[in-house]
Amino acid sequence: GNSVTQMEGPVTLSEEAFLTINCTYTATGYPSLFWYVQYPGEGLQLLLKATKADDKGSNKGFEATYRKETTSFHLEKGSVQVSDSAVYFCALSETYNQGGKLIFGQGTELSVKP
C-alpha cells in the first residue's frame, strides 16, 4: 500500500543553520505531496504542497521539490530560526483529490537553539 517515510528525529540545529528533512514515498498513480507543521499543543498547519512531478512548493522560506524519479519530497530551509521548532509531517494524498485521504509519515521533531 501507499506509505510515507521520514527521517527520524529529533533534529537539533543552531539558529541560522541549513535544514534538510528527508521524505520518501511509495504510491501508485500520481499523488499530491504535502508538508504540514505542528507546533506544541496545536493542530497541523499546511506548510507547502506540490501536485505534480518537478513542482516546487515553497512558503516562509521552506522549499520542497516533487521528485518522481527518486520518489522524494525533501524539506529544506536555508536559515532556521528558533520559532521553526516544531514537528514536521510529510504526507501524500492517494488520489488527485488533495483533500482526500492523507497518508502521513511519522513526523520529524525539529529543535532550533539560539
Add this chain to the structure above:
Amino acid sequence: DAGVTQSPTHLIKTRGQQVTLRCSPKSGHDTVSWYQQALGQGPQFIFQYYEEEERQRGNFPDRFSGHQFPNYSSELNVNALLLGDSALYLCASSLRQGAAFFGQGTRLTVV
C-alpha cells in the same frame, strides 16, 4: 475568517463509555475528514464526509462513526471506548479537491 474549529479541546472518559466530538469546517469548505493521532505518531485517517455521506473510510472499527450536517459541520462518535482510543482527534476540512486545513484537535483521554 474562522478556520476549522473543534470542541471540546480536552475530554476524559471511562472505558466502555461513548463520546461525541464536534467540528465546524473552515468557511466555504464542504468536505470534512477525521484523523486520530496517537502520541508521537502521524495522524491516521478515520473517514471523510461529503454531502452528508461517508465517502472514504480508513482502517477503523465500526465503533467509530460519524455524521455530517447540512451546514457541513460534523460529529465523530466513538462507542465502547478502549484505553487505546486515547489520542488527539483532528478534524480537517477542504473544498472539493483542494488541500485540507486542520483544526486544533480534541485530546481524548480514556481511563
